[in-house]
Amino acid sequence: GKAAGVFCGQDVVPADAIVLAVPWRAAKRLVPDLVAPVDESFVGSPITAVHLWFDKKIFDLPHAVLVGRVSQWVFQGEEEVGFRGKKDRGAQSKDVEHHCQVVISASRGICDGNRSKLLEIVINELQEIFPAARGARLIRSRIVTDPTAVLSVRPGIESVRPNSKTPVENLFLAGDWTQTGWPSTMEGAVRSGRQAASQFLEVAQMENDCVVKDLHKNAFIRLLVG
Template structure:
């Protein structure tokens, strides 16, 4: 359902309430809207697609009409703002918390790696790091030392921040540890190859995602389709709080007055008058809408691809909630959530007919994978699953679908943080948001939510209001603070 844009160019609203127009209904725009509601603003959100959610989206399965995520998204325990947004809007229970990370080594060995919950950080990581069966004791020790070295701020000197992860790691870590830990972990956390990603971004993952807190590395897995959680439920929450959400409407320009202040957002012939604008669109769209306000994004901003291989088998092929497959083309495999009808059928003790079991293999930094040959990719992934999971050998693959987003995330290369723009722009009442803006975080759901909250904070500051939108990181104990230099 969408709400018509009411105001034609001639109809400037006369109401007293400050009106904020948010362009872009991805997590950045949705979080900005959530932060501003209840603070006396009238919020309008414009989204060009039929459904909000942006890249955290689902498609309708052509076979049974159910929603399937274009690509599995996960968050980590350290994603405090994303989690806070979900809690605030009543969506927290749609996230399953997996404390155990399941690794499957190149030899097929399974490792259940669970951080300890009862010892102070960083000791909580000992069972996780030393639980990886595919490493020797020496390799485990090297990996742990590598983490500490990376975390110690003084060791990461000025010059180091210009290095890629591969450049930093190759002179400091055994090749096998790079291949079987750093590469899969970095590529899945940052969505980019270790050959391109900057070591500073990796340090953030190590410190915030592993060392900082016993809950930092918890995996948060959505239990319902993203399209339902963000596209429907979050939008319903916003509407319930008084926001107007105009989906299927693309912003075509920003309108300014003679002093250079933004006065509205153009959608073709219509204008939505605004006292302030939050532009929460991807960088290419932002460049079209506000070219003068952005740094040279074309040269510095590169997207990194992520591929999801969706597989529907005639039986369940593995018994884990997820698994990290190291040393293979497939990087992660996730068990599909059983849909409502299947659950109901079971509840009625009916014999489910033609039940399909969905699972999804995710491959980050997937450029050039299997030479771009989709049949070869499908064959490779299925072969790998059959090697690892005995049940897959006897299962029939009913159907499959490969979804690649060529610019899934911003490639966080060395020096990128110098050009990521702040949410505040030279136009006093126009703010930027989006996972590509300056958040200190990689391009993730947490980064997007933070950017929306940072934009909202700047807007509140302009309005001389309390700007406490961004919640704190997980608490770091004194030892960790000393270690990382905070």
């Protein structure tokens, strides 16, 4: 069969094709028959973001990978203007805050949920790696954890990740949880969207070059991942 459109309140928005780009739990609710194994086999993996605002920039790179640490990635943020104190006549002085974000994947149970301990570890690691961080003052911080940020890679998971193409001729799936050949990452999510677009164009008998070919695997990589 074919999908006619999408319900939006009391209305139906007609569509020639539909790309369902939602998390697997939402897909299970919307089209349960098309993603039957998802609920039983899929488990989410958390990602924690530690947002830090310092009184000065602590490194000049746009981002960096931290190896062998609790902190895994650090991203340079934007400068922000905050306010501190109150002067005479009710005036406030402006502070320039330098934002950076530390990302920790697979963060389930990290520091037993102790946010203060995690913050202490992250700041100590930044100070060990970036000399400028040692003289920077932390103005504020925020820790955010998405408990099901990505699909947890477990034995047998590849066999149940659904293809972008579904039994419904003009309905396609997209998301890092679909069968992309890649792990559940941002890059995998982008690839899934390209696959969905490519398969729609194939059904529509239109030319396309949506999917970028994988990089060539040398002998060492083939030995590691097949």
